[in-house]
Amino acid sequence: DAKTTQPPSMDCAEGRAANLPCNHSTISGNEYVYWYRQIHSQGPQYIIHGLKNNETNEMASLIITEDRKSSTLILPHATLRDTAVYYCIVRVGSNTGKLIFGQGTTLQVKP
Amino acid sequence: KAGVTQTPRYLIKTRGQQVTLSCSPISGHRSVSWYQQTPGQGLQFLFEYFSETQRNKGNFPGRFSGRQFSNSRSEMNVSTLELGDSALYLCASSTQNTDTQYFGPGTRLTVL
Numbered sequence: 308d309a310k311t312t313q314p315p316s317m318d319c320a321e322g323r324a325a326n327l328p329c330n331h332s333t334i335s336g337n338e339y340v341y342w343y344r345q346i347h348s349q350g351p352q353y354i355i356h357g358l359k360n361n362e363t364n365e366m367a368s369l370i371i372t373e374d375r376k377s378s379t380l381i382l383p384h385a386t387l388r389d390t391a392v393y394y395c396i397v398r399v400g401s402n403t404g405k406l407i408f409g410q411g412t413t414l415q416v417k418p
Numbered sequence: 419k420a421g422v423t424q425t426p427r428y429l430i431k432t433r434g435q436q437v438t439l440s441c442s443p444i445s446g447h448r449s450v451s452w453y454q455q456t457p458g459q460g461l462q463f464l465f466e467y468f469s470e471t472q473r474n475k476g477n478f479p480g481r482f483s484g485r486q487f488s489n490s491r492s493e494m495n496v497s498t499l500e501l502g503d504s505a506l507y508l509c510a511s512s513t514q515n516t517d518t519q520y521f522g523p524g525t526r527l528t529v530l
Contacts (some may be wrong), residue, residue: 308526327467328485331479341518343521347524348506348524348526349463349524350422350508350510350521350522350523350524351508351510351521352521353518353519353521356518396459403466403473403474403518404449404451404466404468404474404510404517405463405466405474405476406453406463406465406510406519408453408460408461408462410460413438417490
């Protein structure tokens with residue numbers, strides 16, 4: 308079973324920030340939080356990942372709470388091309404690449 | 419640097435046949451993982467290979483198998499196809515098995 312909980316869907320106005328929440332209350336100390344997105348029927352695209360500290364790259368920012376039980380992915384200026392299913396994943400174990408995907412959040416960016 | 423490539427992109431088979439799908443990882447990546455995606459079950463982990471060794475296996479029947487070659491390319495095989503095997507099969511590669519995985523475009527398998 309997935310170790311994360313996400314809202315099934317969200318809307319965002321084009322040009323505004325999209326804030327996608329994720330709960331991972333059972334996360335272990337050495338487990339990373341990863342975010343991927345999947346545009347219809349394409350392979351999932353890596354966005355960002357983090358362990359404890361907040362992270363930022365050219366695509367997004369990741370805010371992880373101090374207790375690490377939840378995180379938020381922020382797309383600072385959403386565009387129509389950001390419409391996709393966003394998956395928050397906790398990578399299981401310390402010696403495996405196995406990713407357990409939940410149902411994700413369908414983000415609809417509207418003009 | 420070229421991304422993960424998967425061949426073929428689309429495939430139609432009939433029940434009882436077998437199928438082999440191929441995945442070429444990003445140059446320099448030694449770990450390859452396979453996933454199955456269906457509308458009902460979502461994205462599910464099949465297996466993971468690192469340096470030609472299977473390191474992890476998901477909860478799939480023995481009809482699903484895979485292997486990895488010395489150049490890190492990987493194949494997965496499904497024997498005795500069933501209608502329920504219709505899915506998007508995705509592979510992902512990474513430098514080490516604990517590093518960020520990058521996915522290919524997938525192979526869409528339809529079983530009739």
